[in-house]
Amino acid sequence: MEGKTGSDPISLLSLPPEIQTKICSCLAQSFEQSTINAVLRTCKHLYEIALPLSVSFFRNATSRLDDSGACSRARNVQFLRYILIRKPELSKYVETVIFGSFSSDNPRIEHPKDIAHLKDTQSTKAEVDVFRETIQKKLGHFGLDRFPWYSPWVREWLDGLAQGNTDAQITLILLVCPNIRALLFERPKGAQTFVRFLFVVGLLSNAIPGGHYPEMPSGVPLLNVQDVYHEANDVDIRYNDFAGHAQPIFFLPRLRFYECNLAFGGDGDPQGLTLLKPRSSPIEEIVLRASAVSGPIILVMLKACNALKKLEYTQLCTTTAYRGVNPRQLAEALLLHTDTLEDLFVNFEDLRDKRWEWEDHTDTLYMGTSFSQLHSLKRLTISMQSITGILAGPPENFTSSRQMPLQIEEAPSLVNCLPESLEYLKIVACGEEIQEKAAELLRTVEKRQRFTKLTYIGFFFNRWLMKPEIDLRCDMPNVQLDIRYQTREEYVYDLARPIAKSGLGGVRNQISRIYGADARQKYLMRRGL
Known part of the structure; x- marks a missing residue:
């Protein structure tokens, strides 16, 4: 019997299980799930390896930089049916979730999948009953019903699930997946269920006044999140309310990396960040690209970090933008981390007015x-x-009665x-x-x-x-x-400015982790990051 030679092809099945798992994990992180789903249909052995990986990376956003950012309601419903009803044992394997634009009502621009499959965008009454039971099971033992907002919030959440609202669907996905490591989302527009959910997560983390837990209780949603990215995807809209969303995100007990693109915040008021406690967050890296955030907001964010290792801030100024933090304010805020800060990238758009x-x-x-x-x-x-x-x-557009010296x-x-x-x-x-x-x-x-x-x-x-x-x-x-x-x-x-190139005629973000993975990678490589 002839033995195998060095030139014999090696099949996937002949590889060690850990190598098979690594290969399948790469397939699971593609823009389309069809790649990993094809592996499920090959044989029983690869089915068992690929099944947990098939849900590890859940993406609900368009795949190209110039597409609409609307979430698919039908895809949310399909995923919830799978991990909550058909195979609930798989929910623990969901590690990365990526959401495009979502809101409390129908998206401004419908996802093509929803237009073609309108009947699949809403949940049945039986499914909503399962959702109600799940919410009660996941949150009921925390004693949240003592708060007057809790019951109305849950009712609105369930109504949204019945109507097929992306806001309600996404919030439920985040509730039922206990081991999410990375959360990426586009700025939610009017998504009150999601925003309240972030507040609840902060409350259960004993970070918001009113929480009465001496230690963090088990079963807290988003407990294992280490990486959060959110963005506005249009320079004309920007992310003016980012601070209100960032505050509960900073409460996440295992968060290490935080990034927001097109973050804008007012001239002096720290806005929604007032509850952040000094040295309370484990965040080690903050990235704010194409942003204009005031000095007081930057100071509160940096104060909240226990040991910051890296900061990147690139400023974007427009005729209607806030002035943003100035270099002296940032230098003083960075002195909070003299013992830990190792990497700093800062560009203040020197030619601005x-x-x-x-x-x-x-x-x-x-x-x-x-x-x-x-x-x-x-x-x-x-x-x-x-x-x-x-x-x-x-500076551009500078007008003054005095001549400006350059030094x-x-x-x-x-x-x-x-x-x-x-x-x-x-x-x-x-x-x-x-x-x-x-x-x-x-x-x-x-x-x-x-x-x-x-x-x-x-x-x-x-x-x-x-x-x-x-x-x-x-x-x-x-x-x-x-x-x-x-x-x-x-x-x-x-300066990481968004680029004016879009099939819709708008301005899209060239460093988006949601829509422009390839463009972002080229950008970071070119900058040496």
């Missing part, structure tokens, strides 16, 4: 020397003005602003005015007097604002000096 700050509050336009106290910081990407107080050019008087040198712990430094949106300060930094690094851990130094210049080439050198063999000249398009790209 500064008419409200420039003449009277120039000291707020750069971080200041206190920034050097971040002695655990290893990676820093920052725009030139934010770290030096120098502008690469006049703030008495702005400190780079060597006095940067932490000694840095290993990676990239300064973007540069103008030729930074050359003297950059040369001083490079001389200091060459002499190994300070910044002995730096191995990468990058200066990315705005090509369209410059005339001469920059003459900067570093002769240290173990230090990479990276000088680049960016186009206007590349400058905008660094």
Whole structure:
């Protein structure tokens, strides 16, 4: 009998079970579930391996960047029937849930699947009875009925389930899946059942006044969530109410990563974040891209983190946008995490109009020397003005009775602003005015007097604002000096702005985890993230 040679093909069935599971898990994370569902029909062995994985990744959103973001009500109903009625033992395997746009009533733009299968978008009376029993079983033993809002909320929830509302359906999915690790959703519009559910989760986590549990009780929904992402998907709408949704999210006891895109928050009031307690959240990484969030809101969010390791903030300013946090406010807030913060990416859109700050509050336009106290910081990407107080050019649409100087008087040198712990430094949106300060930094690094851990130094210049080439050198063999000249398009790209390219004629988010996975991956790779 001939034995197998090294060239013999290896079948999936011949692989160890752990390898089979890993392969099937990759299929389960595709945009369409049909890939993993096809494995279920192959043989009994692969059926047993693939069955838990077939529900591990539940996605209810369109798959392309330029599609409508409406959830499918029919898909929600189908999933609830499967994990709650047909195979309830599978609900514990749901780990990632991704939802597009949903609301308390019919979506503004119907999902194509719902139009074709309208009869499948609503639950039967028998199913609603099962839903009622499930809600009572999951929440009944927490004593929530002592609150006057509880019974009306449950009634509205059940009515919504009977009517096929995406808000009610999604909230039930989150209730019955105890091991969700990642939750991704587009800004819910008028989704009161979902918003109240987040409040209840915070209440049961003993984070909201009125909770009377000395320790967190078992069975709390979303107990195992570690990663939350939410976004607005249109720059003209933005996420003005993100803070009200973020507050209960920050109460999640095992949350490590939080990201919100197009987050906008008012000039001074911390809004819905007032109940966050200092050092109460285990969040280690916060990302706010294409956002304009006020200083007080940023401060409350950072205060709530027990040990923040990474922060990314890219500012988006429009004619109707809030001003957002300024560099000095952010630097002061970051001092709360001098012992833990390792990675900072901040870009304040230097060319934005500064008419409200420039003449009277120039000291707020750069971080200041206190920034050097971040002695655990290893990676820093920052725009030139934010770290030096120098502008690469006049701000856009700036009008003033006085001529604007491009350099703030008495702005400190780079060597006095940067932490000694840095290993990676990239300064973007540069103008030729930074050359003297950059040369001083490079001389200091060459002499190994300070910044002995730096191995990468990058200066990315705005090509369209410059005339001469920059003459900067570093002769240290173990230090990479990276000088680049960016186009206007590349400058905008660094700011993570949404792009005006959509089949519907709108503006879509190029770094969306929900709709633009491929575009997002290319964006992050290009930025070195």
